[in-house]
Amino acid sequence: MPLEDSPSLEEYRQGIPPLPEEIGSMEKPPRRTGRLGWWLAIAALGVVALALAVWNVLRTGNVPNSEAGFGEVVGRVVDAAGNPVRAEILVDVGDMRVQAEPDGRFRLTNVPAGRRALLIGYMYMAREYFVTVRANTTVDVGQITMPSSVREGGYGRLEWR
Amino acid sequence: MGRQRNGHCSTGQGVIEYALILALLAAVAVLGLSAMGVSLQNVFGEVISALSVLGGQQPPSCEVFYQSQFDRGINEWYQLKGGLWSGKWRNIAGKMVGDPLAAALLKSVNQADYVVTAESISLEKVRDTYRGFALIFRAAALGDQLESYMFEFEKKNAADPGLMYFSKWVRGYQVFPPLAQAGVPANFDWDKVQQMRVVVQGDTFIAYINGQEVLRAHDSTYAQGYVGMAVNYGSRATVSNFSVTSIGCP
Numbered sequence: 001m002p003l004e005d006s007p008s009l010e011e012y013r014q015g016i017p018p019l020p021e022e023i024g025s026m027e028k029p030p031r032r033t034g035r036l037g038w039w040l041a042i043a044a045l046g047v048v049a050l051a052l053a054v055w056n057v058l059r060t061g062n063v064p065n066s067e068a069g070f071g072e073v074v075g076r077v078v079d080a081a082g083n084p085v086r087a088e089i090l091v092d093v094g095d096m097r098v099q100a101e102p103d104g105r106f107r108l109t110n111v112p113a114g115r116r117a118l119l120i121g122y123m124y125m126a127r128e129y130f131v132t133v134r135a136n137t138t139v140d141v142g143q144i145t146m147p148s149s150v151r152e153g154g155y156g157r158l159e160w161r
Numbered sequence: 162m163g164r165q166r167n168g169h170c171s172t173g174q175g176v177i178e179y180a181l182i183l184a185l186l187a188a189v190a191v192l193g194l195s196a197m198g199v200s201l202q203n204v205f206g207e208v209i210s211a212l213s214v215l216g217g218q219q220p221p222s223c224e225v226f227y228q229s230q231f232d233r234g235i236n237e238w239y240q241l242k243g244g245l246w247s248g249k250w251r252n253i254a255g256k257m258v259g260d261p262l263a264a265a266l267l268k269s270v271n272q273a274d275y276v277v278t279a280e281s282i283s284l285e286k287v288r289d290t291y292r293g294f295a296l297i298f299r300a301a302a303l304g305d306q307l308e309s310y311m312f313e314f315e316k317k318n319a320a321d322p323g324l325m326y327f328s329k330w331v332r333g334y335q336v337f338p339p340l341a342q343a344g345v346p347a348n349f350d351w352d353k354v355q356q357m358r359v360v361v362q363g364d365t366f367i368a369y370i371n372g373q374e375v376l377r378a379h380d381s382t383y384a385q386g387y388v389g390m391a392v393n394y395g396s397r398a399t400v401s402n403f404s405v406t407s408i409g410c411p
Binding site: 035038039041042045046048049052053055056088090097119121124125126127128151157160161 | 178181182185186188189192193195196244245290291317324331332333334335336337338394
């Protein structure tokens with residue numbers, strides 16, 4: 001730059017002037033709309049993720065399986081004709097099991113609260129049911145129907161198909 | 162994007178927005194696949210398996226846990242006795258012969274993942290009902306009460322075309338409906354099966370009959386256990402070869 005084109009000291013009396021591009025930017029209002037769009041997209045994705053998470057929990061039943069306290073499970077096991085079945089009822093914790101009464105009714109006490117798998121077993125065959133046990137409450141699983149036909153040959157197993 | 166001299170971003174997107182978008186996209190993708198019933202663990206497992214096949218790689222350790230040592234007698238097998246299991250396995254001329262309702266577990270293999278193979282299985286018809294044979298895996302035996310998985314083929318009676326299924330045993334009870342089921346392959350020979358194999362890896366079980374994949378199931382109740390064999394009510398089985406190897410052995 002020729003010496004005659006150099007700024008004079010007079011121009012720096014108020015300090016260093018801003019660069020031309022910064023003058024432009026200082027005059028423009030802040031661009032909020034672009035950023036707002038991103039946050040809206042984030043919020044939308046968050047809502048979708050939350051909805052999918054809720055759907056997965058509802059679909060698979062993956063709720064926490066350990067809660068404090070103990071509850072009870074009651075029910076009745078019958079065969080296809082409605083006759084009581086003295087099935088064995090097992091729970092997926094420890095060695096908890098009980099045999100149904102002659103009228104098919106059963107009561108499991110001191111079942112740890114949470115989502116539990118009940119196994120209704122009879123003649124070497126079982127069906128699995130899932131129940132949610134709440135502390136200090138009784139869950140009634142109602143009437144459970146087991147297959148009633150014994151396998152051909154009578155070797156003591158239930159028929160399932 | 163405008164930028165002030167001090168370097169702070171005043172407009173446009175910052176690192177936080179980009180990170181949030183990426184994280185949420187990943188979460189939506191994972192949750193979406195899960196909602197459709199796709200297991201990412203299985204997908205990744207299959208991808209790794211496919212890549213290792215493409216790359217001609219074998220897993221570093223191909224281990225044979227057991228290989229047809231029937232000539233050592235029956236002592237290395239634990240026989241389930243009582244309850245349903247009224248039959249018995251015997252060793253005859255270097256082959257395992259199982260009576261109806263016989264079940265036995267190999268004492269020496271208690272692992273998580275493995276490949277179980279039974280070969281040259283001859284099935285003698287003892288009764289018209291419930292003919293069949295089963296491979297047991299990830300098993301524990303509480304006296305006569307089996308806790309395990311089982312892959313079996315079963316023919317209910319003469320009119321039944323037959324069924325194959327994976328099932329779970331819990332404290333001596335076989336849980337129904339099974340984990341997975343399918344009809345037997347076309348031209349299935351109920352008197353002789355050349356090879357029956359189950360690949361047990363993670364929560365995935367794949368069954369093969371004569372080298373052909375026939376059924377697949379998923380479950381995570383039992384993480385490891387013994388292997389074994391069982392015979393159904395209407396059959397007597399003779400098995401010439403039985404092996405247990407690690408995953409990926411040729």
